[in-house]
Amino acid sequence: MKVLFQHLKKYKLQTTLSTLFIVVMVISQLWQPKLLQQVLEAIIKDDMDEITNIGILLIIIAIVGLIAGILNTILSAKVAQGVGADIRETSFRKIQTFSFSNIERLSTGNLVVRQTNDITQVQNLVMLSLQSLTRIPIMFIGSFILAMYTLPELWWIIIVLVVLVFLIVFLIFGRMGKHFGKIQTFIDRVNAIAKENLAGMRVVKSFVQEDNELQRFTNTSDKLTHHTIVVGQLFSIMIPAFMLVSNMAVVAAIYFAGDLVKDNPEVIGAIASFMNYLMQIMMAIIIGGMLMMMASRAMISLQRIGEVLDTEPDIKYDENAQDKDLVGSVEFRDVSFQYEGDETKALKHVSFQARPGEMVGIVGATGSGKSTLAQLIPRLYDPTEGQVLIGGEDLKKVSKQTLRNTVSLVLQRAILFSGTIAENLRHGKKDATSEDMEKATRIAQAKEFIERQADVYDAPIVERGNNFSGGQKQRLSISRGIIGDPKILILDDSTSALDARSEKLVKEALNKELNDTTTFIIAQKISSVIHADKILVLDAGELVGVGSHKELLETSETYREIYDTQKGKEVDA
DSSP, X not given: OHHHHHHHGGGHHHHHHHHHHHHHHHHHHHHHHHHHHHHHHHHHHTOHHHHHHHHHHHXXXXXXXXXXXXXXXXXXXXXXXXXXXXXXXXXXXXXXXXXXXHHHHHOHHHHHHIIIIIHHHHHHHHHHHHHHTTHHHXXXXXXXXXXXXXXXXXXXXXXXXXXXXXXXXXHHHHHHHHHHHHHHHHHHHHHHHHHHHHHTHHHHHHXXXXXXXXXXXXXHHHHHHHHXXXXXXXXXXXXXXXXXXXXXXXXXXXXXXHHHHHHOTTHHHHHHHHHHHHHHHHHHHHHXXXXXXXXXXXXXXXXXXXXXXXXXXXXXXXXXOOOOOOOSOEEEEEEEEOOXXXXXXXXXXXXXXXXXXXXXXXXXXXXXXXXXXXXXXXXXXXXXXXXXXXXXXXXXGSOHHHXXXXXXXXXXXXXXXXXXXXXXXXXTOTTXXXXXXXXXXXXXXXXXXXXXXTTGGGOEEOGGGTTSOHHHHHHHHHHHHHTTXXXXXXXXXXXXXXXXXXXXXXXXXXXXXXXXXXXXXXXXXGGGTTTOSEEEEEETTEEEEEEOHXXXXXXXXXXXXXXXXXXXXXXHO
């Protein structure tokens, strides 16, 4: 609840006014049955002046109550929307601080549901609470007292009504609450499956897996449907049960009030007023029941949002660190790394140095730890043991801005955002000029196909960049990586979708244009790193060889095996 209260503080005035208006509305509702009683008594006495006066007062009170209700709804909606937007922004900002391990632990689909469905549940709770939270106790207590005052002889009917209704609420909500958590869990799973299928539609269709994926989605959807139906069934029982109890109370009141009318005909007005108060008690309990149902679900959603906001990023930067310019040297000192949940280390006691301006190749079999090593340099993960230094500075003592200005990482999977080419390039440099874009795209061999676009750098990029080929997306991704002129550039197999000629041109341009940049090239092919100043050979997380191509052919059996497997001699020739 602290999450909700923190954001409600911003809307103190609107919340106070909303509460004030709801109090005015409830008072008008409580006053009306009493005035109706006086009208009936005046009718029995045939007092037309009294009937007219009370009738005018009834109309005025009804109008005041209506206006108060409208104003309460407007303010409640503003507060609910504002709180929902604030929580959504706060949680999104928090997610932006998460490391890769935080995201992997919570999962993307789960975070999307928490950002959308869970916040919507909280938003609905705020709206209903401001409309009903103050209204319910005032209406219940006021109606209870006024009903007892109006016909004290029938006090026991009210007590029986309240006891029966609370018994129904206890029994139904006791069974309903456990299903809400499962509903949110299965919403997560449905969202995750749908997201995977939409992103991997080509794979699903290529392997004719539509039926299997449909079955997987259907199974999860059916479980979600089951729990939702159970909640709906329980809710469908609750309202008729409430109405049955209230109608029985009305029948009992009419029956036992019959003897009172014989002795005093004026009691008819009191009976009508008593019935109205009975119905108001009933409505207060029904609305309270609905609020409890929404609150049960919203509390689970609040808990899930709280888990996101309370999650501490695995990687924290030194707040006292000053921004500075670092040279492009990189050093690993006895670095080991183990992913959370894995039993074995992905990297084991890796040590090496790279001087500024060097081109460093990283090779090894699949799963040898190449990408893991690369991700430690921009501090996407922290090493489990050892130190990573850039420009002689321990990464844990370097400010975030300094690190981002110094290191640029280009992933194998080119991720583009919907928007324009220019907007995507400016992710690498916020104030990038046209000249910066032309230089970066020229080096990455992307300028040619960009200039064929009608809008050139303002050409649109659709979701996930699906209006470009794999090679074009990789070249745009490389352009984005180098546009900020980083001191250290990491290419994580990011030329895998390029043809041999384009890959050669990219690397030649990098050598010529960024000769002061320390470049790490992760590659599956020896030919991609054969001319590197230094090559790191990884095997099962261990650094088993360091040196030039010729040196490794003589000293590293692992490198020689990879080379022979790829027919490296023919490539060299």
